[in-house]
Amino acid sequence: MSTKILGIDVGSFQICAVIAQHDENGMKIIGIGTEKTQGIRKGVITNIEQAAKSIKNALIEAQRVAGTHYERVVVSISGAYTKSVDSSGVVNIPNHEIGIREIERAMQMADHTADIPHEYEKLHVLPYNFKVDGQEHIEDPIGMNGSRLEVQTHIVTVQKSSLSNLRKAINLAGVQLDNIVLSGYASAIATFTKDEKELGAALVDMGGATCNLVVHSGNSIRYNEFLPVGSANITNDLSMALHTPLPKAEEIKLGYGALINKSVDLIELPILGDETKSHEVSLDIISNVIYARAEETLMVLAKMLEDSGYRDNIGAGIILTGGMTKLDGIRDLASAIFDKMPVRIAKPKEMDGLFEILRDPANACAIGLCLYGAGEFSPYEIDSEKKMRYHGEIISKPKPSFRNVFTDDENSQNLNQKTQDINKDKEDAGLSDINFQLDTLDRTSNKEELANIADISKQEKKPNPFAKIWYSITQLF
Numbered sequence: 001m002s003t004k005i006l007g008i009d010v011g012s013f014q015i016c017a018v019i020a021q022h023d024e025n026g027m028k029i030i031g032i033g034t035e036k037t038q039g040i041r042k043g044v045i046t047n048i049e050q051a052a053k054s055i056k057n058a059l060i061e062a063q064r065v066a067g068t069h070y071e072r073v074v075v076s077i078s079g080a081y082t083k084s085v086d087s088s089g090v091v092n093i094p095n096h097e098i099g100i101r102e103i104e105r106a107m108q109m110a111d112h113t114a115d116i117p118h119e120y121e122k123l124h125v126l127p128y129n130f131k132v133d134g135q136e137h138i139e140d141p142i143g144m145n146g147s148r149l150e151v152q153t154h155i156v157t158v159q160k161s162s163l164s165n166l167r168k169a170i171n172l173a174g175v176q177l178d179n180i181v182l183s184g185y186a187s188a189i190a191t192f193t194k195d196e197k198e199l200g201a202a203l204v205d206m207g208g209a210t211c212n213l214v215v216h217s218g219n220s221i222r223y224n225e226f227l228p229v230g231s232a233n234i235t236n237d238l239s240m241a242l243h244t245p246l247p248k249a250e251e252i253k254l255g256y257g258a259l260i261n262k263s264v265d266l267i268e269l270p271i272l273g274d275e276t277k278s279h280e281v282s283l284d285i286i287s288n289v290i291y292a293r294a295e296e297t298l299m300v301l302a303k304m305l306e307d308s309g310y311r312d313n314i315g316a317g318i319i320l321t322g323g324m325t326k327l328d329g330i331r332d333l334a335s336a337i338f339d340k341m342p343v344r345i346a347k348p349k350e351m352d353g354l355f356e357i358l359r360d361p362a363n364a365c366a367i368g369l370c371l372y373g374a375g376e377f378s379p380y381e382i383d384s385e386k387k388m389r390y391h392g393e394i395i396s397k398p399k400p401s402f403r404n405v406f407t408d409d410e411n412s413q414n415l416n417q418k419t420q421d422i423n424k425d426k427e428d429a430g431l432s433d434i435n436f437q438l439d440t441l442d443r444t445s446n447k448e449e450l451a452n453i454a455d456i457s458k459q460e461k462k463p464n465p466f467a468k469i470w471y472s473i474t475q476l477f
Helices: 048-066 100-113 160-172 183-191 194-199 231-242 246-256 283-308 330-337 361-373 405-429 433-443 447-458 465-476
Strands: 003-010 014-023 026-036 072-077 082-092 120-132 135-138 148-159 179-182 201-206 211-217 220-227 266-271 274-282 318-321 343-345 380-382 388-390
Touching: 003 048, 003 160, 003 183, 003 361, 014 048, 014 361, 026 048, 026 361, 048 160, 072 160, 072 183, 072 361, 082 100, 082 220, 100 120, 100 148, 100 380, 100 388, 120 160, 120 179, 120 220, 148 160, 148 220, 160 179, 179 183, 179 361, 183 201, 183 211, 183 220, 183 318, 183 361, 194 201, 201 283, 211 283, 220 283, 231 246, 231 283, 246 266, 246 283, 266 283, 274 283, 283 330, 318 330, 318 361, 330 343
Parallel strands: 003 072, 072 179, 201 318, 318 343
Antiparallel strands: 003 014, 014 026, 082 148, 120 135, 120 148, 120 380, 201 211, 211 220, 266 274, 380 388
16 A cells, blocks of 8 residues: 655755655655745744745645655654653553553653643653563563553653644645654654664754754654754855855855865855955865854754763764755764764665655655654654554554543543434434434444444344233233
């Protein structure tokens, strides 16, 4: 069964929409559309209508390339909106066997007991450690026997107002989303190898206007942070230092973007405010400006990692991705700043489709969103729609066991009320069971009601014993 997934990376510098086709053979990239971002600054939506227009233009271009429509939509949200907390939950296992239901109960308990500010809403509930009967470091408790299950989770929360603004912008663009995913989490899905996940690694997604830092250790994200600096800051620095217009500064960055350039060659640039005049600038000066901003950015990120307390948990080192990593020499600079830790420039995972998209690290987040929509997420998770998800589930057919355990009583009351209403309708209409069933089938499309009606129709009416006696007496006379 094939599913077409749309991933929309809502960046501060560029909107990137990628359409992928997922089936039993894997993932294939079939379309991409990009649009310069308007209405979003430093990861924060400042104009909903302009943001929606940018999203819509990127989507139209992606559909034009793909030549088809999408069926599932996953959208990124910047780390600027988020805060994270850790929480744990403990549950008893009555039947002493751990299944999806028991893991869900434990995660719901951790979700329920988390100390979340009133103005924030949970985006991801990600378990990173399980304990069974006190035994720690259980990689996956599914199928194990025990009487007590404990889970430790990393919970990513987001401002309610910011989440509402993002949903409005997406809806104005004519899109009905299925999930919202932290952008750094999506980039990690697209770039991390299995070994890097097991050993622990820090992902730095260096975008146009922001940098997102994510630490992955064990089975899940353990830490995430945000820096409102990106490659657009280099463009601004070049414009001010060289006294040239921003479009020309962007062109210089893309054409001569190297951190080390000892060339003394001169290039001619227009003068800011009077583009009819020009002046000459050495390539060495341009490299010095780029180097200064890149060095400052990496030093701040290194300090963030040090302050996180997880620096010793990343045996696989630093993974760099995003458009800013295309600067020549940034890997060597990062290795020096991160104290000789292993550093890798990461492109999205290899898959079928448009190879030029896969070769560009700037597309890592959008491709990661498509992979998330296809089920490539942490082994277990409660997602942005408060649904229990697990690796390998059939995405197109939600399991009936995916219920919020804290609303089971409410669901049961609603079902009982529906049963009472149906019985009342039968009495008022004076219909027989079979006639009422046929009549109701014509009037409803709700599956729960149909299932309930079917159960009612199968119940045989037990004859009244007094009616039997009366019938016998009347037959005698």
